[in-house]
Amino acid sequence: xxxxxxxxxxxxxxxxxxxxxxxxxKIKSLKTSFITEALSLTPSxxxxxxxxxxxxxxxxxxDKMKLEFxxxxxxxxxxxxxxxxxxxxxxLIAEATQLEKNISDNKIKMTQELSKVxxxxxxxxxxxxxxxxxxxxLQEYGRRxxxxxx
Numbered sequence: 127x128x129x130x131x132x133x134x135x136x137x138x139x140x141x142x143x144x145x146x147x148x149x150x151x152k153i154k155s156l157k158t159s160f161i162t163e164a165l166s167l168t169p170s171x172x173x174x175x176x177x178x179x180x181x182x183x184x185x186x187x188x189d190k191m192k193l194e195f196x197x198x199x200x201x202x203x204x205x206x207x208x209x210x211x212x213x214x215x216x217x218l219i220a221e222a223t224q225l226e227k228n229i230s231d232n233k234i235k236m237t238q239e240l241s242k243v244x245x246x247x248x249x250x251x252x253x254x255x256x257x258x259x260x261x262x263x264l265q266e267y268g269r270r271x272x273x274x275x276x
Contacts, residue, residue, distance in 0.1 A: 157259050164255035165248050174243040179252075182236035186229050193225040 158176075161167075167175055196218060204210050210218075240249055 153263065160259045160262075161252065161255045164258070165244075165251050167248075171244060171248075175240065178236065178239045178243065182232050182239070185232045186236075189225045189228045189232070193222055193229075196221050196225065 161179075162172060165171075165175075201207060201210070201218065204214060207215075237249060240252070244252075
């Protein structure tokens with residue numbers, strides 16, 4: 127009986143993880159289409175743009191995940207903000223500051239690399255497209271959450 131429960135629990139977790147991965151891939155695909163259209167990338171531009179964009183976007187995303195882990199999960203594991211020492215707080219601040227710097231540095235490097243393959247106006251359109259896409263995703267998430275609550 128226990129083995130059946132564990133097997134069922136494992137299957138549910140596996141399905142959940144697979145579903146989340148599938149959703150992430152779908153969002154990534156939608157973002158790719160959205161940005162390609164918003165920038166009106168030619169095939170030649172797209173061929174040069176996407177490797178650069180994906181490289182730096184992945185680095186930025188990784189640092190954002192590390193930042194979240196550092197500030198929230200790591201802090202929670204240490205017992206919370208009210209329990210840690212000032213020394214531990216300073217270490218967390220230093221780590222968070224370094225991650226924020228990495229994010230900023232990678233955004234600058236990405237812009238510099240993209241400026242070699244795209245005109246400046248398309249880079250500005252990229253900033254706007256990313257912001258617009260994120261806004262739409264959040265709106266859709268809020269809409270779905272609201273529908274689930276009814």
